[in-house]
Amino acid sequence: MVRPATMTRGAAAAALVALALVAVARAEDPYHFFEWKVTYGTKTIMGTPQKVILINDMFPGPTINCTSNNNIVVNVFNMLDQPLLFTWHGIQQRKNSWQDGMPGTMCPIAPGTNFTYHWQAKDQIGSFFYFPSIGMQRSAGGYGLISVHSRDLIPVPFDTPADDFPVLVGDWYTKDHTVLAKHLDAGKSIGRPAGLIINGKNEKDASNPPMYNVEAGKTYRFRNTYDSLDVHVGQCLSFLVTADQKPADYFLVVSTRFIKEARRMVTAVIRYKGSSTPPSPKLPEGPSGWAWSINQWRSFRWNLTASAARPNPQGSYHYGQINITRTIKLSTSRGKVGGKDRYAINGVSHVDAETPLQARRMAPNVLTAEFRTFIEVVFENPEKSIDTFHIDGYAFFAAGMGPGTWSPQSRKTYNLLDTVSRHTIQVYPRSWTAVMLTFDNAGMWNIRSNLWERHYLGQQMYISVVSPARSLRDEYNMPESSLRCGKVVGLPMPPSYLPA
Numbered sequence: 056m057v058r059p060a061t062m063t064r065g066a067a068a069a070a071l072v073a074l075a076l077v078a079v080a081r082a083e084d085p086y087h088f089f090e091w092k093v094t095y096g097t098k099t100i101m102g103t104p105q106k107v108i109l110i111n112d113m114f115p116g117p118t119i120n121c122t123s124n125n126n127i128v129v130n131v132f133n134m135l136d137q138p139l140l141f142t143w144h145g146i147q148q149r150k151n152s153w154q155d156g157m158p159g160t161m162c163p164i165a166p167g168t169n170f171t172y173h174w175q176a177k178d179q180i181g182s183f184f185y186f187p188s189i190g191m192q193r194s195a196g197g198y199g200l201i202s203v204h205s206r207d208l209i210p211v212p213f214d215t216p217a218d219d220f221p222v223l224v225g226d227w228y229t230k231d232h233t234v235l236a237k238h239l240d241a242g243k244s245i246g247r248p249a250g251l252i253i254n255g256k257n258e259k260d261a262s263n264p265p266m267y268n269v270e271a272g273k274t275y276r277f278r279n280t281y282d283s284l285d286v287h288v289g290q291c292l293s294f295l296v297t298a299d300q301k302p303a304d305y306f307l308v309v310s311t312r313f314i315k316e317a318r319r320m321v322t323a324v325i326r327y328k329g330s331s332t333p334p335s336p337k338l339p340e341g342p343s344g345w346a347w348s349i350n351q352w353r354s355f356r357w358n359l360t361a362s363a364a365r366p367n368p369q370g371s372y373h374y375g376q377i378n379i380t381r382t383i384k385l386s387t388s389r390g391k392v393g394g395k396d397r398y399a400i401n402g403v404s405h406v407d408a409e410t411p412l413q414a415r416r417m418a419p420n421v422l423t424a425e426f427r428t429f430i431e432v433v434f435e436n437p438e439k440s441i442d443t444f445h446i447d448g449y450a451f452f453a454a455g456m457g458p459g460t461w462s463p464q465s466r467k468t469y470n471l472l473d474t475v476s477r478h479t480i481q482v483y484p485r486s487w488t489a490v491m492l493t494f495d496n497a498g499m500w501n502i503r504s505n506l507w508e509r510h511y512l513g514q515q516m517y518i519s520v521v522s523p524a525r526s527l528r529d530e531y532n533m534p535e536s537s538l539r540c541g542k543v544v545g546l547p548m549p550p551s552y553l554p555a
């Protein structure tokens with residue numbers, strides 16, 4: 056390819072855009088095929104052998120490594136003794152909630168059967184993860200990283216890192232996931248986890264051999280899902296680390312924050328090439344207090360001057376200039392039903408139905424949003440502990456956070472210029488968080504607490520976004536291969552959408 060030497064930066068960008076359009080017109084985006092055998096296995100993660108969920112004998116499961124717009128095909132063989140679904144946390148599933156893998160959107164894959172997911176990482180870059188969405192299976196593993204790289208043609212505002220490291224952090228319970236579910240069903244708490252793990256490993260195993268190997272002077276990208284840089288439960292971040300210290304071994308430390316009990320902590324070793332110096336056993340003090348955390352959140356801003364790929368969930372970066380057509384307040388609560396703990400949103404504690412809501416379209420625990428309206432969603436958390444919320448199918452702009460209850464006056468404190476768009480947001484104790492988004496992705500989408508105990512006990516709901524045009528431009532048809540369950544068994548497929 057000839058590249059004129061005198062081209063200005065702007066012209067080069069224009070030329071690249073033209074090239075990209077040609078490429079799209081010529082060929083379908085590349086496909087990646089995966090075959091996953093999901094089984095139980097025995098692993099010793101916190102000292103005692105226990106039953107874990109493995110994918111192709113691995114925990115964490117295989118990484119899905121792809122590039123924006125790639126098509127992903129995953130044939131899942133469920134060899135567990137329970138129904139199974141995978142959800143792709145943070146993947147927006149444009150027009151395609153049929154593949155979102157929550158019990159309200161899909162029928163489960165029955166034990167001993169298989170199902171093939173088809174989805175596209177449409178217009179997204181970043182780190183995401185998948186996990187089994189039914190019951191408490193997530194606590195037994197079955198999760199893994201989804202790494203969506205930016206296309207070569209689209210610039211990012213940093214040099215290509217020397218390497219890319221996953222940091223998948225999770226709570227770990229030594230009890231079986233079915234036992235945890237039984238505890239919750241009986242109205243008991245599952246208590247605090249036994250500890251934290253990084254990439255499926257406890258501290259000892261994450262250090263020997265070292266988990267991350269670096270060379271002095273180089274910069275590395277860490278793909279992180281969970282809590283460290285104050286990454287809240289269910290959040291994903293990737294961050295750059297320059298190996299600018301004296302070549303030696305160092306600890307990467309992950310510790311919990313904002314829980315009453317003693318901190319849970321896990322470390323992994325980062326080894327500089329050629330190092331023979333063990334890591335210093337003296338770990339740095341972590342930050343403390345809410346204010347630090349909120350301030351750090353405020354410091355996450357878009358670099359509005361960088362020419363770079365960025366999520367564009369609204370078809371406009373100027374989210375602060377769009378008129379809000381509706382405010383949806385979602386207040387969480389905790390209460391007893393039949394003497395047992397339940398969690399709720401706006402007083403409704405969600406229970407999964409035998410038939411996905413997708414098939415029924417309307418149910419009392421489903422909110423309806425008008426297609427393409429720009430909506431402000433306010434999460435209120437009156438509890439004493441922090442919560443985090445995720446909206447499937449979307450990324451949103453977290454415009455504001457504050458103490459107490461939200462009022463229209465609270466809008467004066469919003470960042471309407473350069474907050475980052477994300478799929479999961481924290482709500483501090485006795486506080487609110489307001490997010491803004493255009494409901495332009497038709498389908499049935501789960502809104503959930505990422506605290507899985509609360510999620511299991513009803514702190515989740517669905518939002519139904521229907522395109523009145525009934526056009527394939529707005530939503531794909533229900534795939535012929537969709538599993539059927541409950542009330543829709545034997546019924547014909549819903550009427551097809553028509554080409555635009």
Ligand SMILES: [Cu+2]
Binds near residue numbers: 445446449
């Ligand atoms: Cu999601």
